[in-house]
Amino acid sequence: MSNTVLKKKRRGSDFVFDVVNYSLLILILIATGYPVLMVIAASISDPDAVSRGAVWIWPVGFSLEGYAAVFKNDSIVTGYLNTLFYVVVGTIVSIVLTIMAAYPLSRSDLTGARFILLAFSFTMLFSGGLIPSYLLVKELGMLDTRWSQIIPTALSVFNVIIMRSYFQSSLPKELLEAAKMDGCSDFRFLIRIAIPLSGPIIAVMVLFYGVGIWNSYFNALIYLNSKELFPLQLVLREILVMNQVSLDMLAKDPKALQIKLELMESLKYAVIVVANLPLIIAYPFVQKHFTKGIMVGSLKG
Numbered sequence: 001m002s003n004t005v006l007k008k009k010r011r012g013s014d015f016v017f018d019v020v021n022y023s024l025l026i027l028i029l030i031a032t033g034y035p036v037l038m039v040i041a042a043s044i045s046d047p048d049a050v051s052r053g054a055v056w057i058w059p060v061g062f063s064l065e066g067y068a069a070v071f072k073n074d075s076i077v078t079g080y081l082n083t084l085f086y087v088v089v090g091t092i093v094s095i096v097l098t099i100m101a102a103y104p105l106s107r108s109d110l111t112g113a114r115f116i117l118l119a120f121s122f123t124m125l126f127s128g129g130l131i132p133s134y135l136l137v138k139e140l141g142m143l144d145t146r147w148s149q150i151i152p153t154a155l156s157v158f159n160v161i162i163m164r165s166y167f168q169s170s171l172p173k174e175l176l177e178a179a180k181m182d183g184c185s186d187f188r189f190l191i192r193i194a195i196p197l198s199g200p201i202i203a204v205m206v207l208f209y210g211v212g213i214w215n216s217y218f219n220a221l222i223y224l225n226s227k228e229l230f231p232l233q234l235v236l237r238e239i240l241v242m243n244q245v246s247l248d249m250l251a252k253d254p255k256a257l258q259i260k261l262e263l264m265e266s267l268k269y270a271v272i273v274v275a276n277l278p279l280i281i282a283y284p285f286v287q288k289h290f291t292k293g294i295m296v297g298s299l300k301g
Contacts, residue, residue, distance in 0.1 A: 034057070037057050038055065038056060038057060039269050039272050039273060040269075040273060041055050041056070041057060041058055041059045041060075042055045042059075042265075042266070042269040043066055043067070043266065043269035043270045043272070043273045044059050044062060044063065044064065044066075044067075045059040045060045045061055045062070045063065045266070046060060046061030046062070046063045047063060047065055047066070047263055047265060047266040048061075049061050050265045050266055050269070051265045063266065065263060065266055066263070066266030066267045066268075066269060066270030066271075067270045067274070069263060069266070069267045069270070070267065070270045070271055070274055073267075075227065075230070075235050076232070076235055076239075076271065076274075078227075078228060078230070078235075079230050079231055079232035079233075079234065079235035079236075080232050080274075082146075082228075082229060082230060082231050082232070083213075083214060083231040083232040083233070085146065086146070086149045086150060086213050086231055087210050087213045087214050089146075089150060090149065090150040090153075090154065090209065090213045091206055091209045091210045091213065093150055093151075093154050094154050094155065094156070094159075094205075094209040095202065095205055095206060095209065097154055097155045098155060098156070098159050098160055098163055098205060099163065099190075099195065099202075101120075101155065101160045102160045102161075102163035102164040102166075102167060103163075103164075103167055103190055103194060105117055105120075105160070105164045106164045106165075106167035106168045106171070108173075117161075117164075120157045120160060120161075121157060121161075123157055124157050124158065130222070133152065134222060134223070137152060137223055142223070143223055144223065144224055144225045144226055144229065145229075146229060148219065148223035148224065149213075149216075149219055149220060149223070149224070149231065152219060152223075153212070153213075153216070153219065156208070156209070156212075159205055159208060159209070162201070162204075162205075163198075163201055163205060166198060166201040167194065167198070170197060170198065170201075171193075171194055171197065171198075175193065176189060179193060203286050204286070206286070207282070207283070207286045210279075210282070211279060214232075214233075214278070214279060215233060216231070216233065217231065217233035217234045217236075217237055220233070220234045221234060221237075232275055233275070236271050236272070236275055239264075239267065239268060239271055
């Protein structure tokens with residue numbers, strides 16, 4: 001078979017692949033993009049149009065009553081500040097622990113490194129369960145404290161393995177040997193050389209931990225009782241799920257109830273936008289590190 005025929009067949013198969021690939025990507029874009037556009041449009045639409053289900057992609061009318069209600073609600077503002085605290089402090093603690101665990105495990109001269117890694121990996125498959133975890137948090141005195149949202153989930157074994165692989169593939173042994181010849185200690189090598197050279201993987205870990213903490217609500221639901229400690233996601237859950245209308249309100253003032261229901265609909269969408277806005281803003285600054293950090297960190301196991 002001539003090269004010309006092979007090229008034509010290859011071009012034909014490539015064309016079919018491109019058509020199928022782009023079609024799937026367009027469908028995925030529609031499936032993921034429509035809810036985002038709908039939420040944004042509903043958050044700035046007239047509350048009456050939102051309650052009637054008249055908003056699809058474009059805003060109907062224009063109103064910022066939902067956003068005004070968001071920032072007037074003390075629980076939402078408190079939850080927002082609490083979440084910022086949990087994300088900043090929790091991410092710092094998690095990054096420090098991940099680096100301190102991953103770097104020694106990446107060293108071939110660490111005695112028992114394989115056993116330690118197996119012990120870490122064991123926790124990915126088996127855990128004590130919810131009740132033992134709750135009892136442990138209680139016995140440590142962290143129940144109904146901010147630390148209950150930081151310490152129990154501070155270290156991800158999956159992230160440790162990724163960062164360990166990155167250290168192994170990006171920090172050659174010769175670099176460590178040269179540093180030691182110049183009198184550099186292990187800790188100084190980590191601080192002055194290893195960490196500055198690991199910017200991409202650290203940026204990815206910051207995003208992983210930050211997004212995980214920002215979106216988490218289950219630990220707060222289990223370990224927190226004081227509403228002044230609730231994160232934003234738990235406040236959002238109460239607004240979206242726990243919002244109930246009593247029969248007494250329906251009987252007393254139906255018109256006022258209707259206005260309140262319309263405002264609550266706008267408030268729901270406004271809270272969703274406000275809750276996700278920081279992540280949307282931060283993502284482009286970290287995206288450029290994704291490919292390099294994850295691909296290099298996944299080369300070795």
